[in-house]
Amino acid sequence: RKQLLAREMGLEPPATVELQESDKEIDPLQVSVLSVSSFIAQMRTVVGDGEATESARAQAARQLVRLAEAGVPGADPEQWWATQTVAEERPLNNKPRLSPSRIEALLKCPLNAMLKDTADNNSDKYHLVRGNLAHAYMEALGRGADEELARRETVEAFEKIQTSPTWKRAQERDEFEQLLVRTNQWIQETRGVLELVDVEVRVDVESEPGVRITGYMDRLERAVGEGGEEGGLRVIDLKTGSSKPSDEETSAHPQLMAYQLVLAHGELQQEGGLTKVVSSSQGEERDGATLVYPGTDTKKIGTADQARKGDEELAEFAALLPPLLDELAGPRVTARISPECDRCPLKPICPVQAEGKVTTDVNA
Ligand code: SF4
Structure with a gap:
């Protein structure tokens, strides 16, 4: 094989030697496949082999040039991922903003x-559209829609997005309707301790100079005391999945922490009949935040309550945010193993994964 390759490359073929018994064992990594990509890989290996002779490398390069000129895919270095430089060094985003729902993932x-x-x-x-439909139903109830009508329309919309086999659809549809029924059940059960301020509340608050948090709160409620007195604001977030976080995870839940941070640095404002939370030096009185899980398989609707956070805890959380804005600004983004x-x-x-290094490590 070495002789054949040398001849193909116009080099002096090495002298033939008698194979010893041990030499006859085949190393699968050295076996060359008769294919275009395998041949190009061989040429590339020789070109990049620091121990190969100069003439061998020059000959391999010459072969690659010929193949590239003939339009053979993979022969042109322009098509080699690992030899390309970074495509873009400018920031991806000059004015990045954080949304509470993305902070955890970031x-x-x-x-x-x-x-x-x-x-x-x-x-x-x-699953995304299914979740959006459940949120739309919750919003409709908050805006005063008739429950039965809202549920029927939402279930009909759900049926239109189903792509599963026919035998499975009725069960999926019933489960989705049950999710809506239980969402409404949670709303009804909590009247008396919570009073709705608004649904889909727009948020645009600077928690510190340069750190802008924007997004929406599913429901904003005001806590009501036993004697009917008004308490602080509680943010409600609807989750359509069924795995509820532990108490410890809920206590540090980044999305809920972000909502509390927003209320600590914002104030409610009315605009066109809708409620917004905008920056303010005063801050609103907070009661905490809650994740609602109507999809859990329990008699009682699952909830995860985050207690009201003090200023110190919120400041610790706020300190985590500026590096996330740097990530969003790019152009370099961190990959963190978890x-x-x-x-x-x-x-x-x-x-940072062995699988991906092949395509992304420029200096490999
Ligand atoms: S595989 Fe890479 S990109 Fe994906 S979570 Fe892990 S480190 Fe992040």
Whole structure:
């Protein structure tokens, strides 16, 4: 094989030697496959081999030039990922903002938080739209819609997005309707201790100079005391999944912490009949924040309550945010290994994973 290769490259073929018994064992990594990509890989290996002779490297390069000129895919260095420089060095975003729902993902792994959506498949989109429909139903109830009508319309919309096999659809539809029924049940059960301020409350607050938090609160409620007296504001976030965080996780839940931070640095404002939270030096009185899980398989609707956070705890949380804005601004983004990596769709191109290094490590 060495002789053949040398002849193809116009080199002096090495002298033939008698094979010893041990030499006859085949190293699978050295076996060359008769394919275009395998031949190009061989040429590339020789070109980049610091121990190969100058003439061998020059000959391999000459062969690659010939192949590239003939339009053979993979022969032109322009098509070699590992030899390309970074495409863009300018910031990706000059005025990045944080949304409460993305902070948790950015804290875990900024690369995943920024690129996962591009890799998500259709099944994830189905869950996204299903969640959006449940939120739309909750919003409709908050704006005074008739419960039965809102539920019927939402279930009909859900039926239109179903792509599962026919035998499964009735069960999925019933489960979705049950989710809506239980969402309404939670709302009814909490009247008396909570009083609705507004739904889909727009947030645009600067928690400190340069750190802007924007997004929406599913529901903003005011706590009501036993004697009917008004308490602080409580943010409610609807979750359509069924895995509830532990008490410890809820206490440090970044999305809920972000909502509390927003209320500590904001004030309610009315605009066109809608409530907004905008920056203010005063801050609003807070009662805490709650995740509601109507999809849990328990008689009582699952909730995860985060108690009111003091100024010190909120300041500690706020200190985590500026580095996240740097990540969003780019152009360099951190990939951080965590237990989430096993489920991450970006693993094949992630630079800190063995699978992704091949395509992303420029200096490899
Ligand atoms: S594989 Fe892990 S480190 Fe890489 S992007 Fe995904 S979550 Fe981040």
